[in-house]
Amino acid sequence: MKKSKLLLLSTAFVALASAPLMAEDLVIGLATAQTGGLAPYDQPNLAGLQMKIEEINAAGGIAGKFPIKTIIKDTRSDSAQTAMVAQELVDAGAQLIITPCDADPSIAAGMITQGAGIPAISFCATTPTLPLAVGDYMFSNYPADNVQAAMLAAHAIEAGYKTAYILTSPDTAYTLKLPQYFGQVFAAKGGSILGEGTFTMGQQDFGAEVTKIAAMDPKPDVIMTSAYEPDFPAFVRQLRGAGVTTPILGSDGIDSPTTFGLGDLVEGVVFSTAGHATAGSPLEAFNAKWREKTGAAPDTIYIANGYDLGNIIEAAVTAADSLDPAAIREGIANLENLQGVTGPITYKGTNGMPLRSVSLVRIKAGDRDLVIQGQPDPADIPAP
Amino acid sequence: MDIFLQQLLNALSLGGTYALLALGLAVVFSIIGLINFAHGELMTVTGYAVCFALIWGLPFPLAVIAGLAVAMTAAFLMERVAFRPVRGASGTTLLLTSFAVSAILRVLFQNLISARPIPVAIPASLSGVVTIGPLHLGMIQLISIIVTLAMLLGLNLFLHRTMAGRAMRAAAEDFAVLRLMGLRANSVVATAFAISGLLAGVAGVLWVAQRGSVDPLMGALPVLKAFIAAIIGGLGSLSGAVAGGFLLGFIEVILQAYLPESLLPYRDAFAILLVIAVLLFRPQGLLARKTLVKL
Known part of the structure; x- marks a missing residue:
């Protein structure tokens, strides 16, 4: 046994x-x-x-x-x-x-x-x-926040923008740091940041913030934010509602069907994303x-x-x-x-x-229009 | 001055939404002593109903009506399935039950519908602006102020002029006596939930119109704000909930407008500090109700 x-x-x-x-x-x-x-x-x-x-x-x-x-x-x-x-x-x-x-x-x-x-x-x-x-x-x-920010800032300079306003939320590292990285690179390349506004994520109310932007004098050439759903649609709706037509730069968080469903409100918005399907x-x-x-x-x-x-x-x-x-x-x-x-x-x-390519996409008539695709100049990428 | 007036208008619009939400919580609390944390999920249900109604090709006004009907039905079902079996249990039991309902619904939305937000096609006419002198007001904000006032007026008439409304007010005073008068407890509670569902539905439509999408977790933040507003106003008091909603909206907008830039990230902390200050002076809330809730 x-x-x-x-x-x-x-x-x-x-x-x-x-x-x-x-x-x-x-x-x-x-x-x-x-x-x-x-x-x-x-x-x-x-x-x-x-x-x-x-x-x-x-x-x-x-x-x-x-x-x-x-x-x-x-x-x-x-x-x-x-x-x-x-x-x-x-x-x-x-x-x-x-x-x-x-x-x-x-x-x-x-x-x-x-x-x-x-x-x-x-x-x-x-x-x-x-x-x-x-x-x-x-x-x-x-692609990391600072890489996306460097691409967006290089584009902003190339587009001829001299002054920018950034809108951040301290609620996440993404919504706070990405616009700040953008500000760093934009300033280093000769642009100037006119101000930084904040919002609470999920609140959907930008009335007070938009009133401040509308009252700015001089107005910024461009507004950069990493706000995404539900904040971004609410922000852009209220901003355009207040008669502010300043161009907007966004980041990959807004790469969603909701953004493209906003029609005229988002016409011309440029945002960074992790990929763009070219032919x-x-x-x-x-x-x-x-x-x-x-x-x-x-x-x-x-x-x-x-x-x-x-x-x-x-x-x-x-x-x-x-x-x-x-x-x-x-x-x-x-x-x-x-x-x-x-x-x-x-x-x-x-x-x-990782080093990965970032695409900048412009919203045009509810569709994507590729602005540029690639990696930013390593010298532009701000230290984390 | 213009800017201050504009900010006041912004506060009115935000406060109105909070008032609608807080009222929804207060209607139920005043009768059965339950703070329904699944109130936010009623907004989400409304959003999905409007969204799918639009996808099926209904015109926007009909989709909104469908959304409101679904919200009322969902509130009614919530009461029948989850809250009736625990009616009269301790406040903690009721609270935990509502948390459970909320958590279960969110997981169901995430896994049966989609974890990703679904876009809702809001008509372009709702993106318009109304200009009054130097002031700008978005269409949605304007509608939310008007709808809030209409709902408040309507609810007031309902509570004072109809039998069901009077029964609800009596129930809030003393449920036991109401039952001794021969009124059915179940129908009074069901009415309260249906009204709460309608309020959640209206707030849900306004909320979704602003954001242009529905996602499974979208009810979490509004219900929290509603809870704070109802607490400032005095839990269980309907007029208190409205006052609390407007006060909270006012505090938030004014802080956002006039805090120096370096302190802006702490705006919510300042807002909550002010709420605590209000409660230090009026521990029962602004318009407290003296009667105890019994069932």
């Missing part, structure tokens, strides 16, 4: 030991939001990533030998919950962790993953200080593929962005040729000029915020 138990045990050990000889799964843990305030960003990114993972697995895994297995846990858009979920995913053996589309929960998760020596990539956090706050195992998957571009091909799969055109760039995260993972693991988390980190950190569907992606030489 005892002998047979021993035999059974040793067989089990042999079976365990031989497991690595079979095809290995890359286990990706997703500590991202299906519910709460970040769900509008995390959900489309996840959908894009899952499409890429399905394609990889249908082809037998990354480089034909590493199929991907995902463990998805909802963080409810809460930082404490994100840290807890990250710990659960580390314990479950994840070799790579994906964190939400915002710096705060990503930092919370990063504290766990950095300590465990597992690379973490945020879906689309834009705060350039994110990797500095966590460490060398933290990456993001989106024959990889993004156009991706959009067509997405439409074929789901029956509807993608309503946000975040879907393509999530798909590109899949491209990054595929390239990094292929380069590492191993599922060791440290090797995967090396793989990501050394990626250079990876052709994603949103444009070229480079991590080599950065602190973890």
Whole structure:
């Protein structure tokens, strides 16, 4: 009796030991939001990533030998919950962790993953200080705030604007810092900032602020803000309502169908975004593929962005040729000029915020009109 | 001077929206002692109803009417399904129930409809401006001032001139005696919820017209403001809720207009400080109601 138990045990050990000889799964843990305030960003990114993972697995895994297995846990858009979920995913053996589309929960998760020596990539956090706050195992998957701001400021100077007014909200790093980075670059390039107004996110009331702008003398040549839904539509409606026709610059937060539904109100608004589907571009091909799969055109760039995260993972693991988390980190950190569907992606030489192309788009008759696409002059990018 | 008048007009418009919202909370609280934190979700439901009605091709006025009808029905259902079983329970139970209703609805919106905002095609005529002398007033702001005044007047007439209205006022005074008079508690409570739903619906339409989209979480902030307004006014007092709404709107606009630029990021902190100051002098709120809520 005892002998047979021993035999059974040793067989089990042999079976365990031989497991690595079979095809290995890359286990990706997703500590991202299906519910709460970040769900509008995390959900489309996840959908894009899952499409890429399905394609990889249908082809037998990354480089034909590493199929991907995902463990998805909802963080409810809460930082404490994100840290807890990250710990659960580390314990479950994840070799790579994906964190939400915002710096705060990503930092919370990063504290766990950095300590465990597992690379973490945020879906689309834009705060350039994110990797500095966590460490060398933290990456993001989106053009940083200061990069977008530098592109917008260069455009403002080129368009001949001399003075600007910025509208910020202290409620998030994005709505506060991006316009301030814009102000820094704009001033460094010879423009001057006439003032800075603030708003509370979600309040939808700009009456007092708009009255102040309307009373400004002299008026600014341009107004720059990173306000997005629901604040941006309310702001532009009330601003134009007060008879102010000053041009507006915005950032990627307003790249949504709501903005394009505002008609004449947003005519001529220029904003930065992570990708623009020019004829024959990889993004156009991706959009067509997405439409074929789901029956509807993608309503946000975040879907393509999530798909590109899949491209990054595929390239990094292929380069590492191993599922060791440290090797995967090396793989990501050394990626250079990876052709994603949103444009070229480079991590080599950065602190973890990728160099990616930014598109400036002008709204023209309810449609997109590309102003410029590319990366800003590195000398223009303000330090985080 | 012109600028000050313009800011006053801005305050009136914002205060009106807050007053509508606070009134919706107060109507229900005065009768069953429940602060309905799912009131914001009634606004969201209205927004989705208007949005889908437009997508199905209804003209805008009909879509608004559909939205209001859906809001009233949703409020009625909320009462029937969630709040009636706990009626008469402690205030904490009622409060937690309303939080639960709110959380469940938000997750359902996010996962059954869409986590992303859905655009609502607001007619261009609503983007217009009315100019009165040196003052500018957006169409939506103007409508919200008029609608708020009309709703206040209408509600006043309803409460004083109709049987159901009188029953509601009596219920707010003393529910037990009302029942002894042979009136059905359920129908009085249902009426209160329907009115609260209508107020949420009107506020919801105005809110959505301003932002041009509906998203699952859009009810969170308005209900918070309504709660603050109702507290300043004196919980349970209908005229207090209106006064509180206008006062809150006034405080917010004046601070935004006249705080120095370096202090502007702390505007909300100053606004809440002023609210606390009001409560220090009038702990029961501006127009407190003395009677206790019993059921």
